[in-house]
Amino acid sequence: MQITQTECTSILTRTSGYLKGVCSHSLNPYVGCGYGNSSCGKGCYVRFNQWLNRGREWGEFVDVKVNADDVYLNTVQAERRWAIQRGIPFSIFFSSSTDPWQPIERKFRITQKVLGAMSVETPDVLILQTHGSIIIDDMERIIAISKRCDLRVHISIEGDQDNLPGLPPPPCSVDERISLVKEFSSRGITVVVCMSPLYPLIDPDHFFSQLAESGASAVVIDHFIEGDGTQDGSRTWRTMLPLAIKLVNEQALDLSYRDKVASIARKYLSVGISSSGFAGVYSFEPDFIKGGSRI
Numbered sequence: 580m581q582i583t584q585t586e587c588t589s590i591l592t593r594t595s596g597y598l599k600g601v602c603s604h605s606l607n608p609y610v611g612c613g614y615g616n617s618s619c620g621k622g623c624y625v626r627f628n629q630w631l632n633r634g635r636e637w638g639e640f641v642d643v644k645v646n647a648d649d650v651y652l653n654t655v656q657a658e659r660r661w662a663i664q665r666g667i668p669f670s671i672f673f674s675s676s677t678d679p680w681q682p683i684e685r686k687f688r689i690t691q692k693v694l695g696a697m698s699v700e701t702p703d704v705l706i707l708q709t710h711g712s713i714i715i716d717d718m719e720r721i722i723a724i725s726k727r728c729d730l731r732v733h734i735s736i737e738g739d740q741d742n743l744p745g746l747p748p749p750p751c752s753v754d755e756r757i758s759l760v761k762e763f764s765s766r767g768i769t770v771v772v773c774m775s776p777l778y779p780l781i782d783p784d785h786f787f788s789q790l791a792e793s794g795a796s797a798v799v800i801d802h803f804i805e806g807d808g809t810q811d812g813s814r815t816w817r818t819m820l821p822l823a824i825k826l827v828n829e830q831a832l833d834l835s836y837r838d839k840v841a842s843i844a845r846k847y848l849s850v851g852i853s854s855s856g857f858a859g860v861y862s863f864e865p866d867f868i869k870g871g872s873r874i
């Protein structure tokens with residue numbers, strides 16, 4: 580793994596494309612991801628982003644933005660004003676192209692320092708997205724920030740199996756991630772499980788009842804078709820993931836599989852679909868829910 584410490588000049592990126600309706604800004608404390616050689620990394624749509632990778636192999640490098648917290652504090656007022664001028668909440672997706680709690684976070688604590696900066700300059704909405712269990716180190720900081728803004732933790736759990744054929748293991752097991760959901764929700768934090776991208780499920784009823792019992796507020800179901808920043812899933816078709824899905828259940832390659840799974844999930848908990856789900860729009864059987872409250 581090639582680790583490079585870099586000084587960034589900006590840290591709050593105004594969103595476009597898939598994320599535009601989700602948050603006003605994204606924040607990535609690292610470039611690259613230490614989970615890039617795990618199962619999620621093999622299907623990760625960022626792996627072919629040449630602007631980020633600059634010819635390097637996904638999973639083999641991480642650039643550490645050592646001054647991310649200072650840059651956040653220096654630029655947050657201007658970015659907050661930019662959002663206000665557009666009539667949208669100053670809302671941050673943390674992170675869109677890396678995992679804030681990847682293993683190297685335990686050495687550099689860039690994410691932790693940014694959370695410290697956010698406790699001084701708190702956004703209106705904060706979405707924390709991770710695949711791994713290292714987020715538990717920041718439980719108390721996250722709870723403190725949640726008292727000052729609309730905060731939710733998104734835990735990625737793509738399916739009910741730890742392994743898909745031909746793919747390496749995930750960053751942490753499905754059971755460990757469900758335990759994380761329990762720990763955060765039991766402390767009053769809104770937790771949303773993100774099946775992104777959706778993997779084939781072996782026992783959907785059991786899985787969704789487990790999520791409901793764990794205290795998850797909602798589940799977002801996001802097929803790689805329409806979910807990887809392209810309408811046809813073309814970024815993901817270039818990866819190993821479609822073959823692994825096909826070997827378990829060929830029907831899961833079709834977008835209609837997302838809707839079948841969603842109709843089962845709605846029996847147990849609130850469900851969001853793709854980008855609108857990431858934005859906090861959920862439906863539950865039979866009433867429509869937005870932002871977690873029934874309307």
Ligand code: SF4
Pocket residue numbers: 612613614615616619620621623624625675676677678710
């Ligand atoms: S944790 Fe997220 S950013 Fe990192 S490899 Fe997995 S899917 Fe990609």
